[in-house]
Amino acid sequence: MLEWLVVHFCIGVAGTWLARRYALMRSLIDQPGERRSHSVATPRGGGIAIVISLLVAAVALGVRQPDQAPLMLAFGVGLLMVAGIGWVDDHRPLSPWIRLGVHVLASALLAIAIGDLYDSMWLGLAAFVSTLVLTNVWNFMDGINGLAASQALIAAVGLAWFAGGAWTLLALALAAACLGFLPFNFPKARIFMGDVGSGAIGFALGALCAVAGGRMGDRFALALLPVSVFLVDAGLTLLRRVLRGERWWSPHTQHAYQAWSRAAGHGRVTVCYAAVSLVVIIASWGVMPRDAFFIAGTTVAWYMCCAFFWLVLQKKFQAQLPH
Template sequence: MLLFLLPALIAFAMTFAIGQLLCKPFFAQYFLAETGGEKLHKTAVPASGGIALFFGIFCTALAFEGDYLIRNHLYLLLGFSAMFLLGLVDDLKSLGWLPKLFFQILIISLVVIFADLRLQSVLLEHSFFQIPYYISVILSIVLLTFFTNAFNFIDGIDGLATTVALLFILGLLYFQIPFSSVFLMCVGAALFGFRRINKEPAALFMGDSGSLFLGFLCAAFLIIFIEADLTASNTRLESYQQRLPIIVALFWYPIFDTIRVLIIRILSGTSVFKRDRLHSYSLLLRVGYSHTQIVILVVFLTLIQVAAVLFIEPKIGLTVFFLLQIVFWLLLHLFLNLLIKNFKRRNLKK
């Protein structure tokens, strides 16, 4: 058992140790995050946690399972590394949204083509649809870009993005994704180690080097989980079609928050790339929730949705379940709006 857990223990220790080192003034001075304006933090904190996460994960995973990972997932690993380097460059000197998006799409396109990381089929209510190759490539690039940036967008308060990624990875391990368990354990353990430094009040942020790397990693595993071999047995799920709602439930918060903000910006006529405080975590902070309370709320709602997939979806079917999911997200949006209206009303009375 100890030998099985050894990679995770090393990944935890390495990430935590590197993270503590990056908090020292000598290293922190190169990565101090901006404060004020639309930023939610008022004190300068180094945004270099992605370095600790990347090396904690990769050094450990390659040391224990390097031959297997390189032989079977070389292009995927190169894609993760390229996304980390893109984020690291942006942390050191801001690239602007357009160049950063261009390089993201370039990296993702190369991984989709060379690693054949594609959404190739859709299974709905026991109906199987095969997606034509070129449509599959374009759709996969769009989805991977969206999910990568959706994760990047939620990295705005202490511990939130770290916890969402950790829940996602633990969910993949529990629901038996067909990928290296050693690599996944290293990711989970590294996130646990980083969480010790990133929880409220955070001593270290993950920065774009971490959020782009982890966002792309989660997005890639999302497709791998959905596209698992139809013949692969899974004792955790009642049917193959539960893969899609399970993965949506595990990654629901970045999807919900990003879609919500994009729709609001489009309807208001503002740029979809404009930085603002429309994100749900920003609204909750304004009405008095702490960083820790918001993280707990997201965890609680994630577990509820996963439980709903396991116990309710088999009884009502996939189509009805997703309709209920949309209704739930809409009600959550209305609840957030109501909180803000009540908050403004109370302030006007003062």
């Protein structure tokens, strides 16, 4: 286990360092602007290191556990599709509809594989929804130093507890690679994750949520807790933009974390989000032995608490939101 973590941590460190050199050579730089939360020109594309780590893990696990090989293959191909379209978009901006189309195909591929392996149409549907949603949620929420990587690390550790078998090792590979990436991105960002990393991380977490939820049966709601903070912030912000008639697919800085970071700074917001996620994951481990009704009620109550604090943050920092 320790060797597994060390290998993927080293891939994260070395891959991010190489990605930064490549980004500087190719002038892949994110410039500050009114629709961005940073104030210094910064290279992008460092998330390719996390993608490589996940692909190495998927191949290794597929070889070591042949019964999981078809699913690991589908996961790897889907991950490559999401990361590939993100890599292209990092080099030259693409239409959001082209990116979404690729995301749909990647999610459908994994959903078919999961539904076939577990002989469950419902689990396949859950895999399609979770991967498609989280692919885009992580892309939306990758806006300040360290936030997306730290939340992915914590969520992966939480899901590793629930997933079991090969998927536990895949989750730990994701966590270790994110840990290797973080020193380059937090507290000071020397490189950003880029679309290549944020979308791929969301896809991986969506797959882990589906597999973990299927394994836990009627306690599946526990799989929704490790990603709850991001789901609420992204979901409610998107809903508000739709209700206002805004171009919801275009870049913006209206998330609660972005409004808060303008007042408190990136570091404090990232640490606070991490602390909240750690608390809810530890709590989810604690309630795991309880019955399904209690777990479902607890999950709903937690999401309502997250929604309440989203409203508090938006109201408190409303004056600092762009008009």
